[in-house]
Amino acid sequence: MASKGQFKVVSQDDYARKVRVSKTHVPHSRTTAGCFMCKEKKVKCDEARPVCTRCRRNHRQCSYTAAPLHARHHQHAKPTFSVLSAKSIVPFYAPSAMNGTSSLRLIQHLHAHWDEILQLPQSEELVSLFRSNGLVRNTILAITACHLRHVAPGIVHHRVAEYFQQSLALRDYKAILDNRKQAMGQSDVNEFILSAVLLNVLALALPETEHAEPSKSWVCSPHKSNLGWLTLQAGIRPLMMSMAGGEERLSPMLNFLSRIFLGFDRDMWSRVRNLLSPEVVPTSWKTMFGLDKPSDGQGDVNRDEIFRVPVMVLVRLRDLEPVRLNALKNFAFLAKMKREFRDLLSKRDERALWIFGHWLGIMQRFDGLWWCEKRVKRDYQAILSWLKHLRLGDRPGPEGELWREMMQDLELAPIFRRQGSHRVEVGAFA
Incomplete structure (x- = not known):
């Protein structure tokens, strides 16, 4: 006979008590x-x-799932993108590349990391342009795909999406250039120039096929075609002048760019008419680049005249505090770089390389410029190594002594040092 211990009478009250205990249990949050x-x-x-x-x-x-973006800087506006889930219907046409990261995924990434990707305030004006203007949207999505490639290298989908979105942007960009004879309003000109500036971000980013080692820099294999990205940067200023067609359109355009890039309506892009007085330029610089000689003013492009403007801009930039609002001002250097200077770079002229290397050193002071940091570090190290290889400081007499001082300045360029209490203002695309 089975043992009585195998049976147990359970009353309704006992069951109810167990249920009540179960109800009071707090489940673990998932x-x-x-x-x-x-x-x-x-x-x-x-x-x-x-x-x-x-x-x-x-x-x-x-x-x-895109979470609300909390801006890391108080001056940035609150996010204006609506939260996008995996099943969101995007209220504008945003094609995706076959075998590439989808446009929806790019939009979600942009929404979640706007501040890091664009380094721009998320203003209503810019978000509205993203929604309504195909050229602006394709350009920003290309930058977003480039950022994904930067943070997750090796994932081919991001690279495919970057090339696809960039090709769409360049197609629209070329169409506008080809039809410039048609009337363009102020807003059309503003949006076109904004896209041109943003496309230059992609030009600064190293392609995945390029290596970040200094030995792979254009400095080690100089050719004009290797400096194509630099030609694009220098082309912004003449493009702006051409599209504006006069002061009447230029001033509103510059104010528009100020709102987009700074987040407030202030004309930081004022043109620089008066260069710094030679007294604030280091003596060694004046001697090296002939700044102590009077400008000939005849339009003859001799070597000293080629160096004069880039050096003067460099003097202005080296005292800028390495904060984000000043980062964009450093591109004033590229806007002031003439074709003759770029030709000297392609020929590895010693003085041209020193000037450009010093600018690259200054750029290393700024954190968060993900799109150009690899190129900047690579080319700075390549220029520094190349000039050291030439043993310029071993040249006889005052020339060698001067180069030793210049090379010390170049090595210290990535370190911010206050040179004085004077305020410095630079117009980035003037």
Whole structure:
């Protein structure tokens, strides 16, 4: 006979008590912030942004439900993008590349990391242009794909998307240039120039096929074609002058760029008419570049005249505090660079390389310029190594002594040092 211990009478009250205990149990909270791919595969996600460790390791497209963006800088406006889920319907045409990261994924990444990607205030004006203007939108999406390629190298989908979005932007850009005879309003000109400036961001980013080692720099294999990216940067200023067609359009255009890039209506792009007085230029610089000689004013492009303006701009830039609002001002140097100076760079002229290397050193002071940091570091180290290889400081007499002082300045260029209390203002595209 079976033991009586095998049976137990359970009353309704006993059952009710168990149910009540179960109801009072507090369940463990389950995170919902993991990426879509980890959720789909039901694996733990470390929620690393913008690409989690598991997706990075397995070369998968990693995406999150876009969370509200908290601007890291108080001067930035609150986000104006609506939250985009995986099933969002985008209220504008945004084609995606076959086998590339989708446009929706790019928009989600842009929404979640706007501040890091563009380094611009998320203003209503810019977001509205993103929604309504195909050229602006394609350009920004190309930059976003480039950022994904930067933070998650090796994922081919991001590279395909970058090339695809860039090709769309360049197609629209060329169409506008080809039809410039048609009437363009002020807003059309503003939007076109904004896109041109943003396209230059892509030109500064090293392609994935280029290596970041100094030995792979154009300095080690000089050819004009290797400096094509630099020609694009220098072309912004004449393009602006051409599109504006006069003061009447130029001033509103510059104020528009100020709002977009600074976040407030202030004309930081004022033209620089008066160069610094020679008294504030280091004596060694004046001697090296012939700044102590009077300008001939005849239009003859001799070597000293080629160097005069870049050196004067460099003197202005070296005292700028390395904060984000000043980062864009450093591109004034590229805008002031004439074709003759670029030709000297391609020929590895010693003085031209020193000037450009010093600017690259100054650019290294600024954090967060992800799109150009690899190029800047690579080319700075390449120029420094090349000039050291020439042993310029071993030249006899005053020339060698002068070069020793100049090389010391070049090595210290990445370090911010206050040179004086005078205020410095530079117009970036003047």
